Amino acid sequence: QVQLVQSGTEVKKPGASVKVSCKASGYTFTGYYMHWVRQAPGQGLEWMGRINPNSGDTKYAQKFQGRVTMTRDTSITTAYMELSRLRSDDTAVYYCATSGGGYDNFAYWGQGTLVTVSS
Amino acid sequence: SSELTQDPAVSVALGQTVRITCQGDSLRSHYASWYLQKPGQAPVLVIYGKNNRPSGIPDRFSGSSSGDTASLTITGAQAEDEADYYCNSRDSSDNVIFGGGTKLTVL
Numbered sequence: 001q002v003q004l005v006q007s008g009t010e011v012k013k014p015g016a017s018v019k020v021s022c023k024a025s026g027y028t029f030t031g032y033y034m035h036w037v038r039q040a041p042g043q044g045l046e047w048m049g050r051i052n053p054n055s056g057d058t059k060y061a062q063k064f065q066g067r068v069t070m071t072r073d074t075s076i077t078t079a080y081m082e083l084s085r086l087r088s089d090d091t092a093v094y095y096c097a098t099s100g101g102g103y104d105n106f107a108y109w110g111q112g113t114l115v116t117v118s119s
Numbered sequence: 120s121s122e123l124t125q126d127p128a129v130s131v132a133l134g135q136t137v138r139i140t141c142q143g144d145s146l147r148s149h150y151a152s153w154y155l156q157k158p159g160q161a162p163v164l165v166i167y168g169k170n171n172r173p174s175g176i177p178d179r180f181s182g183s184s185s186g187d188t189a190s191l192t193i194t195g196a197q198a199e200d201e202a203d204y205y206c207n208s209r210d211s212s213d214n215v216i217f218g219g220g221t222k223l224t225v226l
Binding site: 035037044045046047050059061062095097102103104105106107109110111112 | 149152154156161162163164167168173205207208209213214215216217218219220
């Protein structure tokens, strides 16, 4: 069965960076885009961008351009999302998600990683 | 514009039918997907494409679309359907966009 297992809770200071990992299993990792979505406390879902695990090609939401970097390591079927210059409003649960088929229908989600930004 | 608009809150009596809508220009070209999310949990895909349900999603969930509006219908709402519901789609540049979410209360 498809599983996406994310790294654990992070606490960071403003201005720092955070790197969240997403270990995929149960499907062909290079076959489907991996997306990253975040959710601030009490707020809705926000798409951050996606990576093509096969080519490494990325597409980022304009809001995060220049601050986010998505990478992958195909040898260990793991995707990464690094967010730099953290601010307090980056406090959120960060999810990786993949479709297993289409582009934007996310059938599979990681369990989420809470990132808290606080001085 | 690259936005999807949802009503913030909707309620339905137990066993009745409820429709949750999602409006946006991108829906004229792309289907919406629908997710439910319960507190403290990751979202769950319930409808995608024209009207497709992933394995394990009850058939009381259905989707439809007309013009710039997509709808999720729950026929015979159950107590366990109480959740936040989100639509998503993509824009002309392949950016994924989410609606703001609808909180469904089952009375």
